[in-house]
Amino acid sequence: MPNRDWLLEIGVEEMPARFVPDSLTQLEEKMLHWLDENHIAHGVAETFATPRRLTIRVRDVVEGQADVEEEVRGPAKRIAVGADGGWSKAAVGFARKQGLTTADLVLEEYKGETYVFARRHVKGRATVELLKEGVPEVLSALTFPKSMRWGNRRLRFIRPVRWLVGLFGEEVVPFTWAGVTADKVTRGHRFLGAEATIPVAEQYEDILKEQAVVVDIEARRADIRSQLARLEKEKGWQIPIDGDLLEEVTHLVEFPTALSGSFDEAYLELPASVLITTMREHQRYFPVEDANGKLLPFFITVRNGDECSLGKVAKGNEKVLSARLADARFFFEEDQKLSIEKAVEKLNNVIFFEGLGTIGDHVHRIRALAETLADRLELEDGERKTLLRAADICKFDISTYMVNEFPELSGVMGQVYAKQAGESEDVAEAIEEHYYPRFANDRSPKGSAGTLISLLDKLDGVVAAFSLGIQPTGSQDPYSLRRRAAGVIQILADSTWKSLTLSTLFDLALDQLTEDGWLKRPADEVKDELTAFFDLRLKALLQEEGIRYDIIDALLTGESTTPSLMLDKARVLVREVEKDEFKQVVEGFSRAANLADKGEPGLTINRDLLEAWAERELLATIGNAGEAFTKAEARQDAQGMYDEISKLAPVIHRFFDDVLVMDENVANRNNRLALLQQIDALVSRFALFKKIVFAS
Amino acid sequence: MNMQDIILNLQSFWSKQGCVLAQPYDVETGAGTMNPMTFLRSLGPEPWNVAYVEPSRRPADGRYGENPNRVYQHHQFQVIMKPSPDNIQEVYLESLKALGINPLEHDIRFVEDNWENPAMGAAGLGWEVWLDGMEVTQFTYFQQVGGLEADPVSVELTYGLERLASYIQDKENIYELTWVDGVTYGDIFKQPEYEHSKYTFEISDADKLFRWFEQYEEEAKRAIEESLVFPAYDYVLKCSHTFNLLDARGAISVTERPGYLGRVRGLARRCAKLYVEQRERLGFPMLKEGGEENA
Numbered sequence: 009m010p011n012r013d014w015l016l017e018i019g020v021e022e023m024p025a026r027f028v029p030d031s032l033t034q035l036e037e038k039m040l041h042w043l044d045e046n047h048i049a050h051g052v053a054e055t056f057a058t059p060r061r062l063t064i065r066v067r068d069v070v071e072g073q074a075d076v077e078e079e080v081r082g083p084a085k086r087i088a089v090g091a092d093g094g095w096s097k098a099a100v101g102f103a104r105k106q107g108l109t110t111a112d113l114v115l116e117e118y119k120g121e122t123y124v125f126a127r128r129h130v131k132g133r134a135t136v137e138l139l140k141e142g143v144p145e146v147l148s149a150l151t152f153p154k155s156m157r158w159g160n161r162r163l164r165f166i167r168p169v170r171w172l173v174g175l176f177g178e179e180v181v182p183f184t185w186a187g188v189t190a191d192k193v194t195r196g197h198r199f200l201g202a203e204a205t206i207p208v209a210e211q212y213e214d215i216l217k218e219q220a221v222v223v224d225i226e227a228r229r230a231d232i233r234s235q236l237a238r239l240e241k242e243k244g245w246q247i248p249i250d251g252d253l254l255e256e257v258t259h260l261v262e263f264p265t266a267l268s269g270s271f272d273e274a275y276l277e278l279p280a281s282v283l284i285t286t287m288r289e290h291q292r293y294f295p296v297e298d299a300n301g302k303l304l305p306f307f308i309t310v311r312n313g314d315e316c317s318l319g320k321v322a323k324g325n326e327k328v329l330s331a332r333l334a335d336a337r338f339f340f341e342e343d344q345k346l347s348i349e350k351a352v353e354k355l356n357n358v359i360f361f362e363g364l365g366t367i368g369d370h371v372h373r374i375r376a377l378a379e380t381l382a383d384r385l386e387l388e389d390g391e392r393k394t395l396l397r398a399a400d401i402c403k404f405d406i407s408t409y410m411v412n413e414f415p416e417l418s419g420v421m422g423q424v425y426a427k428q429a430g431e432s433e434d435v436a437e438a439i440e441e442h443y444y445p446r447f448a449n450d451r452s453p454k455g456s457a458g459t460l461i462s463l464l465d466k467l468d469g470v471v472a473a474f475s476l477g478i479q480p481t482g483s484q485d486p487y488s489l490r491r492r493a494a495g496v497i498q499i500l501a502d503s504t505w506k507s508l509t510l511s512t513l514f515d516l517a518l519d520q521l522t523e524d525g526w527l528k529r530p531a532d533e534v535k536d537e538l539t540a541f542f543d544l545r546l547k548a549l550l551q552e553e554g555i556r557y558d559i560i561d562a563l564l565t566g567e568s569t570t571p572s573l574m575l576d577k578a579r580v581l582v583r584e585v586e587k588d589e590f591k592q593v594v595e596g597f598s599r600a601a602n603l604a605d606k607g608e609p610g611l612t613i614n615r616d617l618l619e620a621w622a623e624r625e626l627l628a629t630i631g632n633a634g635e636a637f638t639k640a641e642a643r644q645d646a647q648g649m650y651d652e653i654s655k656l657a658p659v660i661h662r663f664f665d666d667v668l669v670m671d672e673n674v675a676n677r678n679n680r681l682a683l684l685q686q687i688d689a690l691v692s693r694f695a696l697f698k699k700i701v702f703a704s
Numbered sequence: 705m706n707m708q709d710i711i712l713n714l715q716s717f718w719s720k721q722g723c724v725l726a727q728p729y730d731v732e733t734g735a736g737t738m739n740p741m742t743f744l745r746s747l748g749p750e751p752w753n754v755a756y757v758e759p760s761r762r763p764a765d766g767r768y769g770e771n772p773n774r775v776y777q778h779h780q781f782q783v784i785m786k787p788s789p790d791n792i793q794e795v796y797l798e799s800l801k802a803l804g805i806n807p808l809e810h811d812i813r814f815v816e817d818n819w820e821n822p823a824m825g826a827a828g829l830g831w832e833v834w835l836d837g838m839e840v841t842q843f844t845y846f847q848q849v850g851g852l853e854a855d856p857v858s859v860e861l862t863y864g865l866e867r868l869a870s871y872i873q874d875k876e877n878i879y880e881l882t883w884v885d886g887v888t889y890g891d892i893f894k895q896p897e898y899e900h901s902k903y904t905f906e907i908s909d910a911d912k913l914f915r916w917f918e919q920y921e922e923e924a925k926r927a928i929e930e931s932l933v934f935p936a937y938d939y940v941l942k943c944s945h946t947f948n949l950l951d952a953r954g955a956i957s958v959t960e961r962p963g964y965l966g967r968v969r970g971l972a973r974r975c976a977k978l979y980v981e982q983r984e985r986l987g988f989p990m991l992k993e994g995g996e997e998n999a
Contacts, residue, residue: 021793022831024816036887154818156829158845160856167829168791168845198797198873244772260813291837311836317809324810324836324871331773331876357957507724 011051011068012177014135014142015209019171019195025259027152027166035064038146047073048135049204054610056223056260057664061193063223069176073132080106085115085122093416099124113205119505134145136176142600144185153483161187171195185690197262200314220314221262229258232310236264236294238306243268246297247308252673253288260292261312268296269322273305277335278340282410284649286332289416293324339409342419348429351407361487364526367403373472374464375399375522380516385505395457398438400460401426405439419443425687432442435540445495452502463499463513466492470541473516475527475534479541491544499569501549506644508691509570514538546571550578552554559585562699567691576646577694584650589657591702596660597653598689598698608683617679626683629659632688641693653691660687705804706882707869707889711757714781714863715801719753721795723783723886726756731938732945732986735760736782737821737864746849746858746979755784757865761945763952766901771865772877773802776900777893778926781863783810788859796833796843796861803872811836819844823968826850826978828860829843840868848977850968900941910955915963917946924971928957940971 016039023031032055043050051068076694082088088099095103100642103110106126116125148163155164156338174190183190192206196219206215211595212221222228232254236247259266265382275283281305287293293307309319309325337477346599356368364370378399382392405411405422414421427433441458442452453459469492473479480489500508516537521527526535543564549571550560555578562581563574584590618624633652640648669684671677691697706712719725729739736742736758745752748981758780766776785792793814797807814831819842828844842862846854864879866889875881879890920942927936947964950956956964983989 022814022816024818100776154829155854156845156847156857157791158857168790199812210978235972260815311811312813313808319805321811321836327871327876362962387766530904 011070012068012179013209014050014066014139015063015173015175015212016065016204016341017056017061017063017171017173017194017212017382019173020146020165020169020171022166023062023167023254023259024052024154025059027628028057028059028062029255029261031062031150031152031166032064034150035062035146038149039064039066039688042142042146043069044140047076048138048364049074055225057225057259058223058228059260060198060262063173063212065212068133071139072134075132076130078128078130079116080128081118082106082113082124085340085596087125088124089113093453102126102647104342105490109281112692119509135439136179139174139176139181140183143181143183143190147185151282159187163187173206175206175209177411196608197313201265208215210576223262225258228261228264228556229254232258232264235264235310236308239268241264243306245304245306245313246299246301247294248297249294251290253294255653257292257310260542261310263312263313265311266308267311267318267322268308269326269329270306271326271329273334274488276303276305278333278336279421279424281417281424282336282340282414283333285414285417286336287329289414291329293325293329335413336410339413342430343425346408348401348426348431352401352557354407361472361476361478363476367406368467369524370465370472371400371403372439373460373468373517373524374402376523377468378460381508383465384507386642387456391456394432395433395460396436396437396455397431398442399461399464400438401435402442402465437632445498447491448494452499459499459503463496463503464517466495466582467513467517468520471514471534471538472521472526474537474541475518475521477529479537482631489541489543493542494548497542497545497549497571501575505594506570506572510539510542511535526632546574550575553578555582556585558602558699558701559695562697564693565696570644573644573646576644577649580646580650580702581672581695584654585700586696592661593657594700594702595699596657596664597687599664600660600684600691601688601696601698603679604684606670607678607685609685611678611682611685613680613682613686614675617675619676620667622663623680623683626656626659626663626687629656630683630686630690637690637693653694705872706871706884708884709867710865710869710872711781713798713802715755717799718783721753721785723753723755723920726754728756729757731941731943732761733758733941734762734944734948735755735821736780737826737860738824738941738944739782740934742782742784742858742860743824743826743849744933744937744979746786746846746854746974747852747858747976748983748988749856750786752784752985752990755781755783756916758782761900761948763900763904763948766897766900766952769879769890769897771886772879775866775878775893776897776904781865783861785830786859787856787859792859794841796841800835803868805835806836806873814843815839819840824946824972825849825967828854830859835871837869838867839869840864849961850855851973852976854982867900885963892996904952906948908949908953910950910953913946913950913953917943917950921947921967924975928974930969931978931982933975933982936971937975937977940950940975943971944968 035054036053040053050066051071053064053066056063070683080103080496083098088096090096099113100110102124103113103126106128108126108128111139112127113124114127115122155166157164158168165186169186169188171187172188172190173192173194174183177194179337180192183192193203194206194216196202196204196216201219201221204215204219208213222231236249239245240247283303284295287295287307293309296304296306296308300306307329311321355371356366356369360367360370376393382395387395405418405425408421410421411418419440427434427440433513434457437455438457441455442454442461444453444462455463470489473487473489478487516528518527518531518534522531547560553575559578559581563578613627618627633656637649637652640652669680715725733739733944740760741754741756745754759777759840760776760780763776765774771938789795791952800943815834817830817832818830819830827848833841833843840863841890845856846860848854857961869881870878873881878966879894880886881889883889883892920939922944924936925940927939947968
């Protein structure tokens with residue numbers, strides 16, 4: 009019999025668009041894993057999805073499992089074979105238990121001892137039979153960020169399951185799951201289609217197409233794109249395509265038809281970001297621009313249906329948008345009446361973290377820390393003034409109607425309103441920028457005020473949360489502490505302030521919390537937790553840079569350093585590992601480190617005991633290298649630092665060649681160990697070289 | 705179609721689906737969910753299907769009758785079916801047809817919306833239903849009510865009557881809606897909207913309201929001690945409405961807010977628990993007739 013295609017469709021009530029891609033990935037992984045685990049050979053898998061269905065089709069699935077030879081280990085030979093050389097009672101019993109006779113027993117070695125094994129030929133079962141039993145398990149194993157129950161069922165799924173298709177070639181696999189038994193009947197578009205029978209798995213897409221469902225995700229996305237392009241051409245518009253919006257819209261419709269509508273030109277007086285957010289976030293519309301990128305009073309919506317009564321649909325959408333824009337204008341006008349000072353004052357009524365006061369308190373800490381940093385970094389007067397003003401008012405827009413309605417506009421509205429109120433360009437920019445980076449790979453702020461406030465905002469957020477014992481666990485991170493910490497590290501890595509180490513920043517933030525009377529736990533305890541947490545984020549940063557894991561391990565030494573220097577060090581090591589002489593260097597350092605561990609900690613060097621020339625040379629070299637290293641470190645010059653310690657390597661090797669460290673004379677031995685401890689202390693300030701791995 | 709006919713059509717439609725046609729509750733509620741016909745009856749194993757109009761008070765939304773879309777009191781058409789029927793989405797779409805809405809001529813979508821009412825310890829998953837971009841119904845599968853797991857799960861459909869009517873009648877301002885021939889929405893509600901807004905924002909006496917809150921809370925507890933769940937629940941509703949008035953007045957600071965909400969939630973939870981216990985003591989009488997078909 010030829011192979012057949014296995015088609016599995018889960019029919020559900022409308023799924024949230026954002027969960028569809030991951031659900032499909034899981035379905036594919038778990039289905040294929042199940043097939044492999046059951047020794048059912050198969051070809052490639054294809055997946056399909058609409059808001060109402062998750063589907064997988066596996067090509068070329070064999071009719072049945074391959075037969076397998078199974079071996080079961082029984083008692084050891086000394087028990088299984090009697091004195092007469094025949095099978096013992098134990099062996100006979102073992103064979104019987106396996107449903108076999110002693111004729112099926114063999115002796116084989118296992119971990120140095122000989123055992124009796126029962127050999128069994130297991131006949132492969134039919135794929136259809138196995139699917140019927142196995143698919144419910146596969147489906148129950150799918151997980152979702154949010155799942156639900158419905159009716160009388162205990163089962164949880166992303167949304168209620170209403171039908172199932174299980175088709176092996178032309179044959180229905182009638183498994184039962186979620187109270188539904190699989191058949192070959194699918195459902196078409198809610199309004200344009202009907203139930204339809206799929207005669208054979210290969211015809212899935214075609215059958216659904218007849219029922220007004222474009223089931224292939226890419227085909228649907230391409231369809232929407234081409235409809236948008238057609239509208240652009242027809243109307244002479246530009247329709248910028250936001251990838252996330254296109255993705256969402258693709259997962260909101262089964263049969264897409266793009267149509268345009270308009271709104272009152274007078275609304276174009278509102279800031280573009282307000283218009284775009286209203287259209288995109290609230291209504292899933294694509295905004296329309298002219299050739300110069302200026303917004304036009306039109307929008308595009310993608311309807312889940314055909315061309316029937318497009319005018320009516322457009323009119324309904326226009327009505328909704330115009331009500332929303334009227335609200336936005338009302339907010340915009342009301343917000344003009346609120347002074348920045350008054351808005352800042354209102355922050356004292358907005359909770360920051362439960363138990364940690366208000367946003368007003370948070371801003372107070374940001375401002376105080378900004379002052380400290382301004383001193384440390386010796387900012388010039390103008391820069392300092394901008395920083396402090398921006399720090400004072402960085403959160404004022406949280407008190408506005410507009411941000412209340414559109415939280416995603418915080419910062420953006422602050423910038424607009426600050427400029428209107430006569431704040432300087434730099435201050436206005438800093439208000440907007442202090443929210444950057446907003447997500448992984450987002451840009452860092454550009455101006456110095458925005459950069460420092462962003463750093464302090466995120467830092468205080470994480471430190472404050474940790475001081476309350478709030479930490480992310482698993483997938484739970486309700487205060488986005490990981491994102492904030494990653495932001496701190498990104499800013500430090502990109503910044504020009506080379507003297508800000510994480511350790512210093514933790515101290516400053518903790519001091520401020522203490523001063524304001526918020527710190528309820530011992531500062532050093534909180535600091536240890538913070539260090540461990542940020543180390544993980546640093547590791548992630550280095551991994552993203554493509555740094556080898558062993559180099560990362562070597563660099564995460566617990567020594568306080570700035571993320572930018574750590575990155576530079578990583579880059580130096582990445583270059584060095586390519587060189588032949590690097591192995592020598594590492595061997596020298598590692599040997600020194602290993603021996604140094606053998607001595608009592610804190611041994612001191614007695615110059616008078618240094619006999620051999622190699623010993624004296626080593627001591628002299630350490631002294632010089634140490635000084636130069638410290639200077640290079642002050643310049644944050646990673647290459648310079650490495651160059652200094654690498655000079656030690658040949659001297660170390662000569663030392664090991666000429667001198668016996670573990671001398672019988674205790675004084676000599678300790679003196680040499682002390683030398684090695686000093687080397688190790690210096691070298692470790694760069695990295696723990698013994699963690700670096702060489703391919704053998 | 706005037707508003708009265710919209711209500712009559714929905715009533716007749718859901719009556720045919722086997723719903724008890726109940727009436728609005730006589731204690732102030734913020735939503736149809738808070739009517740005991742939903743809050744209490746959606747608890748426990750007994751099947752329950754009900755539909756009713758609920759005038760819902762949201763003091764903070766009062767706009768002196770001047771805003772075309774926002775009002776102190778709006779009207780919800782509420783449907784509860786427990787357990788949720790397998791074809792509930794199709795039935796719901798049929799109800800839109802009963803209002804003269806032909807799905808082929810519109811864009812109807814189910815857009816993810818997870819509903820939560822922290823004060824009542826209630827949460828559910830579902831959608832807002834969009835009609836050409838406008839939210840006309842909240843469609844929710846209850847997962848938790850009064851802090852108790854919903855089992856079986858009830859489905860709740862909440863039609864926003866003003867929105868639906870302004871769409872059907874193509875009006876920009878809800879005060880211009882036709883309630884019945886010759887009578888507008890404004891004729892009936894403009895004056896109360898103004899007066900309730902004025903009372904809420906200017907006249908209400910915070911000290912008195914705080915006092916009442918305490919007293920209602922005390923009375924709710926006393927009734928709970930006596931195992932009288934329905935009277936107790938009435939006082940929980942009173943607490944909730946009083947809290948809403950205080951909140952709208954700006955009399956409750958952000959730091960106090962969670963505390964008050966927590967007190968209401970605590971009472972709601974106790975009522976929920978007590979209701980299920982009482983029904984169990986009565987042997988879940990409504991399970992006897994309809995129990996088997998749902999097993």
